[in-house]
Amino acid sequence: MKVLNPDEMRRMDETCIHKYKVPAQILMENAALSALSVIQEEYPHHSVLLVCGSGNNGGDGLALARILFSLEKDVEVLLLGNPDHFSKETSQNYRAVREIGIPLSLNPNDEELSFKPNRLIVDALLGIGLNRTVSEKYKAIIERMNHSGAPIFSLDIPSGIDGTTAQPRGISIRADKTICFGAPKRGNILSPGYVYNGELFCSRISFPPPLIRDWPGKTEFNIPSPLIQRDPLGYKNSFGRILIIGGGKNYQGAPALAAQAAYRSGAGYVTAAVPQSQASGFSAHCPEAVIQELQETTEKTISEKNETLLLDLASKHDVVLMGPGMTGQEETVSLIRKLIPLIPVPLVLDADGLNALAGSPDLTSKRKFQTVITPHLGEQKRLRLGLTEDQSLEERYGVICVYKGPRSRICQSDGKEYINLTGNDALGTAGSGDVLAGMVATLIATQESVIQGVCKAVLLHGLTAERYPGARESFTASDIIEALPRCLLEYKNNYNEMKQTFLGKMKMIP
Template sequence: MKVSTVAQMRNLDRTASERFGLSEDILMENAGYSVFSFIRKKIGLNDKKFLIFAGTGNNGGDGLVIGRKIFAEGGHIKIFIIGDKERLKGAAKKNYDILLNMGADVEEIVEAINLIEKIRKEIIHADLIIDSIFGTGITREVTGVHKEIIRLINSIGKSVLSVDIPSGINGDTGIVMGDAVRADYTITLGTPKIGNLLYPGFNYSGKLFLSHISFPSSLYDSDELYIAINSPIPLPSRENDSHKGSFGKVLFVAGSSKYLGAPYFSSLSFLKSGGGLSYLATPKSISSLIANKGSEIVVLPQKETKDGCLSLKCAEELINFSKNVDMAVIGPGLSLNKETKRLVIELVREIEKPVLIDGDGITAVSEEIGILKDRKETTIITPHLGEMTRLTDINKEEISKDKINVLKKTTEELNSIIVLKGAHSLVGYTDGRVYINTNGNPGMATAGSGDVLTGTIPAMFGLGLDIKDAVRIGVYIHGLSGDIAAENKGMDGITATDIMEHLPDAMRYYRDNLDELKKIYEIEII
């Protein structure tokens, strides 16, 4: 399912009009009718009272269509126009005039100070609040009467339906513009917007639905839309005459005397996700400890520094060994030892296989970023927000305000596929495509969870997926495993071990229930 920016959505509206003759009036009518139909089916109209807060733009016009439909069907409706009604234009103004001619209860609010108690009573007695104040076009913080109304809606706690996006959420970033409506339902129109899916906007949307408002598929599936929800695809089958080498051989360069969990979780998660042979190059002093805990891992003890970190002297051996594997993973638990960081730089520069860089490996390459640009084979980087700041020299706050564009720019500059980890992780590609992953849960915010991901991604490559698909499906499987763990154990107290141990369950569920997964994690179309 494709996702649009606010500007792309405006272009789709314009194309719908110019190429297909879908005028503003028709699109607004379709938008209002789709929301009205949802209300009629989900809430019902009989003996219900509906309260609409409508702005003076097109989103407000959608709300006026909804009100007109409810009123025409005999429903009890009250509409507050927030702002100067003289600003209503085009189709929105037509629907306003129709409502007045029909005798509907429509009232303008320019200042709320003298109407607060009246508005409060209307909210208290309503069965459903319909929010069509701003839509996706908001670019500055909510102030004045709009802020007062939004806070009042949120404070009373009645059921709320937002049209397109909760008012106060930035449509391109998901950022709260000072204050925003907390909805129980949101019906987004045409295509989902970035702000519908990124946090914190996603958290304000309640249950999210989509109406294509009669757009032809050539619009909402257009190649010009480079963002999409990360959807599952079929995995290659495991043939009866397969052997362990059939499902990938991966070299993990990981671990130090202070960090034993990261190498263990990453290298074993590769096997738990269906991978074939997992080789772990780790300091000699900890190799037997990891081998005893993960006997399925082929441990390659390596020379180490005096403080138990991988030595630069390992470089030649590991570069030669990499020629016999399909992929290398560099970074989990390596530490920030200066010599080890030089080893990372050497390996990333010289290994002529796809390389995944995680954790301390990211910190190392960020100090010599040019080596990524020159690599011929695929490079995958899996930073969390803090590590992304090291790659970009942009602070966390600025990245959070513009994740998609920062990700797009960085993937191109670094010639790398990047997984920006977090709630609704993003997967960015060098051709500009970005996938938003919508599974996973807050219980996965635990030490070692990212190390499990570094094993899951190469496993998808080992199973036979194209490297680009392997990255996003690895992210998907990781989130699914976390969701299964949470369902079985609850979110509180989930550990990396729980996520890893549920990987076989996630793989089985994925293979057996592909269509069902699309229904669970994708937006329902109405």
């Protein structure tokens, strides 16, 4: 499923109108009919107040008001704006609403505004074209709508959400349900915009399939291919050999979590290269892992003296994960920087591996093998030091970048972007990133391509949080690992349903 920004959506509308000869009035009518189907299913007994602006979003609302009125619904319209500035399609629906006698208040004052808690509010106020802070006039109306106690159904996007950045422009409607037209917008899908949608629906509004299929957009939902079936005749070396370089004083758990996650994600063989002082205790955390003891600095971190050993070890594995728990000790940072350009297999950098990389993009951009980085927000900021505003991390560092956070994004240096739909705030717990890094390393090794492996790992990582049966406050990184077998099985057995329902995050409406 493609995800568009407002400019792309306008171009898609224009292409539909001019190339495929579908009139704009029909598209507006279809948008209203699809919204009607949601109202009939979800709010069949409600009277309806439609709050409409002066753009085509308001036109969709006026068309919906006309259709609801024809079904003898109790309908009222609050219209804000100057009818002299309406588009042709919005003007036609405005005139129809007036002629057939639907109660309409044009630019009502505060005393005339009435939002009753037992009446459905349809938000058709601002739409996807908002590119500035919500005016004081509209802000007051949105505040009253939000505090009315009434259910709110937004058309295309909750009013006040920026369709590109997903950020509220000062204030936003908090909808109970939203229907997007044509295709979901970035503002519907990214954080924090998706929180304001409530339940999300989508209608193609009769866009021809070739228009959707062949659209050159580079952003889509993260719904990768099915998991590759394991070879029934395979053995441990058939299922991915993973080298994890990590650990340091006070951070023994990080590489252990990554190793456990690697095994639970399907790795056949995991080597943990850790400081000598940690080696004896490591097997208690992950007895399956092979331990490579490393020489230490005086601060009990990994010494530069291990460079040759680690490069030789890396060449005997399919993927290397470097960074969990390595600390910012000066000599260890120097080692990381030496190893990054020389590791002769795909490389995953996380945690202190990212901190060592920050400010030195040439270390990864000139690598012969693919690199994946998995920064959280703080690490993203550090990695951006020295970059221009229009440069992305994936472009400048020449990597696949997993921007971790609510609705994580997986971005390639060619501009392709996958928005992840799984996960919740339970993942905000120590060690969660170490687990993800171990999953990424394994699925890179076992799936059909690096990008597919990364996408599957991020999806499954989020799914573990959604399937956790307890309170989110109780969720730990170890719970992610424990849930992986069930989530892998669910993804295998229910793949087609999960794909068709967009992982339960969006419903398609005819």
